[in-house]
Amino acid sequence: MISKEMLDVISGKIKNAKVSLVLSHQNPDGDTLGSMLALGEVLQTLGHKVDRVISDPVPEVYRFLPFSNLVKVPGDSSLGKKYDMAFSLDCGSVKRLGKAGILWSGSDTRVNIDHHVSNERFGDINCIEADAASTGQVVYWVAKGLNVRITPEVATLLYTTLLTDTGCFSNSHTNAESLRWGAELIDLGADHLRVYREVFMKKPYRAIKVFGSGLADLNLVCGGKIAWTYTSNELLKKYSASADDTEDIVDYVMRTEGVEVGIFFREDNSETKVSLRSNNDFDVSKIAAGYGGGGHKHAAGINIKSKFSDVRDLILNNVIEEYKKTSGK
Numbered sequence: 001m002i003s004k005e006m007l008d009v010i011s012g013k014i015k016n017a018k019v020s021l022v023l024s025h026q027n028p029d030g031d032t033l034g035s036m037l038a039l040g041e042v043l044q045t046l047g048h049k050v051d052r053v054i055s056d057p058v059p060e061v062y063r064f065l066p067f068s069n070l071v072k073v074p075g076d077s078s079l080g081k082k083y084d085m086a087f088s089l090d091c092g093s094v095k096r097l098g099k100a101g102i103l104w105s106g107s108d109t110r111v112n113i114d115h116h117v118s119n120e121r122f123g124d125i126n127c128i129e130a131d132a133a134s135t136g137q138v139v140y141w142v143a144k145g146l147n148v149r150i151t152p153e154v155a156t157l158l159y160t161t162l163l164t165d166t167g168c169f170s171n172s173h174t175n176a177e178s179l180r181w182g183a184e185l186i187d188l189g190a191d192h193l194r195v196y197r198e199v200f201m202k203k204p205y206r207a208i209k210v211f212g213s214g215l216a217d218l219n220l221v222c223g224g225k226i227a228w229t230y231t232s233n234e235l236l237k238k239y240s241a242s243a244d245d246t247e248d249i250v251d252y253v254m255r256t257e258g259v260e261v262g263i264f265f266r267e268d269n270s271e272t273k274v275s276l277r278s279n280n281d282f283d284v285s286k287i288a289a290g291y292g293g294g295g296h297k298h299a300a301g302i303n304i305k306s307k308f309s310d311v312r313d314l315i316l317n318n319v320i321e322e323y324k325k326t327s328g329k
């Protein structure tokens, strides 16, 4: 919950401002986008002139969101020259704002809104609420504090932040409080069926075909503890598929009973992209770091400028070797 002091500071600034900027992090997800569009609408209701900027285009899957058509890229000629306030939503560092970082730096009062404690607190005002299920919930608290009526459109945007950050009410952000907030948003008119369908169910035909092929080629090694699969250049070409269409494969691989480490290789012309997952003590970020990649303990990625068969042998052998070491087998 936001403290009264923080709410007073933010609402005081908002009441005295006229021109605002709302920003998402690069490669936007449901939380950063939903929060930013919702806050943009709230500020507009309060009479601000608002620009909405992201350094990357809105991903196809989120183009159904209300007001997503208003998003502009940095450098757009219709953007304002000067902002009284800038808001960063769900973004851990200035760097993650991408090219929009310049607009942020040039604004008068910069408000950093997030729910990750790892946030670098790079704003003039840092509103970081770790108990919020999503950054969207922090925006909701701000809107309530400002006595702004939540429209069905804004409720739909906020519900999107909730559904994506709780993984459809399945991960550790899911609790009685987040479910109560979801119920409140549905009462306010959130189109919850549409959000679920658009964000989590709907896939283009090409993605379904590529997904099926990735699963058909699944292999188990190390007594079923390590699973790996791949997609080839030919496959992606055959269906005119893109990197986005292969995104879910590695996570689905991790559903295999008994599997502790999952690897997905995507042949990308003469390069190979590697996605790594684990669901135990095995730290895949260490494997990734060894090849110039990065990520977290349970999810990491690498981009290697070599052909698929070489990368497969290299990474697979390394993972098997490390797995045997750490599991003591």
Ligand SMILES: [Mn+2]
Binding pocket: 031, 032, 090, 115, 134, 135, 165
């Ligand atoms: Mn978030």
